[in-house]
Amino acid sequence: MIANFYMPTKVIMGENCIVNHAEQFKSLGSKALLVTGAKSAKLNGAQADVITTLESLQISYIIYDKVMSNPTIACVYEGAKLAREEDVDFIIAIGGGSPMDAGKAIALLASQDIKEEDIFSGDYGKDILPMVFVPTTSGTGSEVTQYSILTNDKKETKTSISSPILFPTISFLDAKYTYGLSRNTTINTAIDALSHSVEGMLTKKASKVTDILAIESIKTIVLCLKELMNGDITKESRSQLMYGSMLGGMVIAHTGTTAVHSMGYGLTYFKNVDHGRANGLLLSEYLSFVKKENPAKIEEILEAMGMERIDELKSLLEGLLGEKETITEQDIEKYASISIQAKNIANCLVAPNYDDIVAIYKKSFNLL
Ligand code: NAP
Ligand code: FE
Secondary structure: OOOOOOOOOEEEEOOOHHHHOHHHHHHHOOEEEEEEOOOHHHHOOHHHHHHHHHHHOOOEEEEEOOOOOOOOHHHHHHHHHHHHHOOOOEEEEEEOHHHHHHHHHHHHHOOOOOOHHHOOOOOOOOOOOOEEEEEOOOOOOHHHOOEEEEEEOOOOEEEEEEOHHHOOOEEEEOHHHHOOOOHHHHHHHHHHHHHHHHHHHOEOOOOHHHHHHHHHHHHHHHHHHHHHHOOOOOHHHHHHHHHHHHHHHHHHHHHOOOHHHHHHHHHHHHHOOOHHHHHHHHHHHHHHHHHHHOHHHHHHHHHHHOOOOHHHHHHHHHHHHOOOOEEOHHHHHHHHHHHOOOHHHHOEOOOOOHHHHHHHHHHHOEEO
């Protein structure tokens, strides 16, 4: 049995954990670059807690708040240029997956000269700035992964930079920053987290350890999704979601994702469908596809969900995601021919071919 496990990120959880663990910042340097999106970090209290803590330690800081959803290569080079010009010692990324992923790329590009055409090569040196992460959505798990996912215009998809040096140094998980998250973003991000744990179990790299983490994550997230189906969720459930999402991140840090993520990138790149929503629209049909070859694994996943049939998951996801986008046969052919080239296709326990991918898209959508 092989169950290797590597997770070098220190995780600190709980209400007010940043302010209560100020000492964690001391060894990181005397000047920080805060990497955030345009608005949410300023509104949900996370940026204020970070600044209070930095000021109490006399650590100076500057802010780069231009990270958009699905960050671009231009954005991370701009952030890295600022980090170099201002000679910062470390990065603090606050936000959803977009600022966190951008934060990783900025920490890398601020320390190493990497040409744009080599950014996805994975062929990097060892240098990187220390990184502090504060997730404010419960979805991507980026706070505990070695991936930074960037929009890749050359390939018309999203591609991940992956390297063990990209694991954040410390992640602070305080669910209070997610209390004001909209219903839509809460649902989409929770489904992304669910998808990570489910997909992790359906990869060739899954191990006993990752399956245990995935099962705990699936149980936790599905309870929250069922609660969301009936209205709003409690603060305690938001804290559970943050925990389940982090576990999902630990899973994919070891297993990677499957065809669901690569197929979803097409919907995000061409149709601007939110990342988690894209996964949620495809997940049930992907499970039906895998079930034909490996019913036992699907049963294990459904059991963790407290469900007997894939249809139950399908109706939960459909209820949460609402009306589906319409796409054309030509769209599907284009997305399928791009996603079949993704690395994570070979990573699937049951790997779909081009025709399978087309069929999964078709069953998942109303064709125009
Ligand atoms: P996001 O793109 O980071 O954020 C989506 C929206 O939510 C933004 O408008 C953001 O506003 C807002 N927001 C964030 N936190 C909020 C809060 N607490 N209250 C109110 N609004 C808030 O969304 P995400 O789903 O978390 O991240 C998606 C990205 O992560 C994608 O690029 C995806 O490919 C990537 N991803 C990475 C991994 C990984 O392992 N690294 C895994 C899965 C997905 P502001 O812009 O104002 O902040
Ligand atoms: Fe994801």
